[in-house]
Every structure is written in C-alpha cells, then in structure tokens.
Amino acid sequence: MIASTMPVLTIHHKTEYRYAHPVAFGEHRIMLRPRDGHDLRVLSGSLTIVPEPMSLRWIHDVFGNSVAIATFDERAQTLSFLSTAVVEHHPAEEFQPAADDPAYFYPFAYNKDEFPDLVQFITPQYGDPAGALSAWALDFLDPEGPTPTFHILSGMTHGIPKQFSYRKRHEHGTQHPLDTLQTRSGTCRDYALFMMEAARSLGFAARFVSGYLYDESLTAGGANAVVGGGATHAWVQIFLPGAGWLEFDPTNALVGGQNLIRIAVTRDPKQAIPLSGSFTGKPGDFLGMDVQVEITVEDQ
Numbered sequence: 001m002i003a004s005t006m007p008v009l010t011i012h013h014k015t016e017y018r019y020a021h022p023v024a025f026g027e028h029r030i031m032l033r034p035r036d037g038h039d040l041r042v043l044s045g046s047l048t049i050v051p052e053p054m055s056l057r058w059i060h061d062v063f064g065n066s067v068a069i070a071t072f073d074e075r076a077q078t079l080s081f082l083s084t085a086v087v088e089h090h091p092a093e094e095f096q097p098a099a100d101d102p103a104y105f106y107p108f109a110y111n112k113d114e115f116p117d118l119v120q121f122i123t124p125q126y127g128d129p130a131g132a133l134s135a136w137a138l139d140f141l142d143p144e145g146p147t148p149t150f151h152i153l154s155g156m157t158h159g160i161p162k163q164f165s166y167r168k169r170h171e172h173g174t175q176h177p178l179d180t181l182q183t184r185s186g187t188c189r190d191y192a193l194f195m196m197e198a199a200r201s202l203g204f205a206a207r208f209v210s211g212y213l214y215d216e217s218l219t220a221g222g223a224n225a226v227v228g229g230g231a232t233h234a235w236v237q238i239f240l241p242g243a244g245w246l247e248f249d250p251t252n253a254l255v256g257g258q259n260l261i262r263i264a265v266t267r268d269p270k271q272a273i274p275l276s277g278s279f280t281g282k283p284g285d286f287l288g289m290d291v292q293v294e295i296t297v298e299d300q
Contacts, residue, residue: 006090008043009261011212012294013083013232015275018287022075028053028277030068032083034211035262039092045085051076063271065264070277081275087261089214094256095246097150102241105146107203111241118205118239120267126177126197133177137198152202153238153248153255156195160250164191174269188251192234193269195250205239209247210272212261214295231293232274235260261295 053070140155196206213233235249247257266272
C-alpha cells in the first residue's frame with residue numbers, strides 16, 4: 001500500500017450574540033458540521049452552547065447536510081456557539097478535461113437518467129428580465145465556434161474578481177445577482193450566487209456551497225493571500241457529465257477544492273445559513289455578534 005499524506009485540519013468556529021438585558025431564545029438552527037465525503041472525513045466534532053439548550057437534536061436536511069436544532073428554556077445576556085471539528089482533507093487533483101469527455105465542448109447534454117435530479121439546480125432562481133446576467137455569461141463563449149466547457153467556467157471564476165470589487169456588507173442575506181452586476185461589488189456569498197445564476201442561464205447545473213476557506217500561508221506566517229478567511233466562506237459547484245460536482249471559488253479565482261472545506265450544499269443561499277434563530281426581548285436589546293474562525297493544520 002502506498003502511504004499518502006492527508007492534512008488533518010482542526011476548525012474552531014465561535015459565534016457569540018450579545019444583548020443589553022437577559023432575553024429569551026427561540027429555536028436555533030446550526031449548520032457548522034463539515035460534510036463528509038471521499039475527499040473529506042470528519043474525525044471528531046463537538047458543539048458547545050452557552051447557556052446550555054433544553055434540547056439539542058441533529059437532522060439531515062433535504063440536501064443531506066447535517067443540521068443541529070437547539071431549543072432553550074432560560075434567559076441570558078449572551079448566547080454562544082462553539083463548534084470544533086477535526087477533519088482529514090484529501091482534495092482531488094485539479095480536474096483536467098480530456099477531448100473525449102462528454103462535456104468537453106459547450107453546449108452538451110446531461111445524461112437522461114441524471115437530468116431529472118439536476119433540474120432544480122439548472123433552473124434559474126432569480127429574475128433576469130432584460131437578460132443582463134445572461135449577456136454577461138454569454139461573453140465567455142467563443143463566437144467563432146464551440147467553446148471548451150472548462151474555459152467558460154474557469155473564465156467566470158477568474159473574471160468575477162477581475163471585474164468586481166470585494167466588499168463586506170452589514171446587511172443580512174445575499175444580494176440579488178443583478179445588484180451584484182450593477183454595483184460590480186459584493187461578498188463571497190454574493191459572488192457565489194452571481195456565478196451560480198450566470199452558469200444556470202447557460203444550462204449548467206450549479207449549487208451553492210457554504211464552508212471554510214483554508215490558506216496554508218496563514219499558518220506559515222505569510223500574508224493573507226485569500227479573501228474570505230476568518231469566517232464562513234461561500235463558493236459554487238458545477239456538475240459536469242463524467243466529472244461530477246466540481247468546485248469553483250469566484251472570490252479568490254480558485255478552481256478545485258484544495259483550500260475549501262464544505263459544510264453544506266444547497267439550491268439557494270437562504271438554505272445554507274450557518275446559524276439562525278430568534279430571541280424575545282425589548283427593541284434595541286440586541287447589541288451585536290462576534291464570529292471567530294480559526295483553522296490549524298497538522299500534516300500526517
């Protein structure tokens with residue numbers, strides 16, 4: 001047997017909510033556990049919540065993601081969630097398309113047996129009445145003849161950070177893809193949604209991914225060469241016949257999953273919120289929240 005080195009990563013993710021007075025807490029949904037697969041194995045995991053919830057149960061959502069549901073029976077001025085996961089990460093080598101691949105050139109047809117399961121990921125979810133988003137996507141096609149499919153997807157992945165400016169937003173949620181196009185700016189979630197909908201406008205099956213971005217240069221003491229570290233990150237997966245779901249990070253122009261740790265895959269960003277819930281208190285009681293993500297590596 002040939003020994004292989006697979007990095008073992010320890011992920012600490014802490015979120016704390018602060019309130020001016022003790023408040024009551026409604027149900028909270030926590031989506032922070034990395035998603036197991038052949039390229040990512042969860043060796044151990046824990047979730048610590050303070051104050052301790054009255055009940056905590058785990059479910060798989062409609063996409064097979066792990067979701068913890070917590071309910072509470074006491075009031076407090078702070079509510080904190082600490083998720084710790086140790087994972088073995090073995091990303092596949094960067095996909096290299098071959099000329100005889102069924103999807104080497106665009107357009108291509110999805111397998112008739114797979115198509116019914118991919119329809120929800122092919123259908124655009126956001127309006128594009130004037131065709132501005134489709135026009136942006138069509139610019140990546142070669143007008144002189146068939147375009148290699150991977151050139152389109154790689155072009156989008158590298159084109160977004162070149163054409164747009166990354167900015168943090170304090171508003172909740174993800175902005176409409178047309179707003180991203182008009183302002184030429186957005187967060188990683190905005191970029192992921194924009195590329196996902198652009199790819200769907202061309203008939204690609206695309207889904208939203210929430211997870212973590214890991215940059216080895218940070219542990220090595222180098223400069224932060226990537227955008228989106230220190231919190232949860234978002235990117236896109238595209239399904240190609242014969243290749244399966246492939247990773248594309250338009251925030252950092254990354255193709256492949258070398259630096260990406262998946263938590264959840266969904267049809268829409270609203271289904272991939274890492275932490276959501278409610279509280280009952282007075283107007284103005286909510287003071288803010290703090291999020292800290294730390295990833296360390298130990299080569300095996």
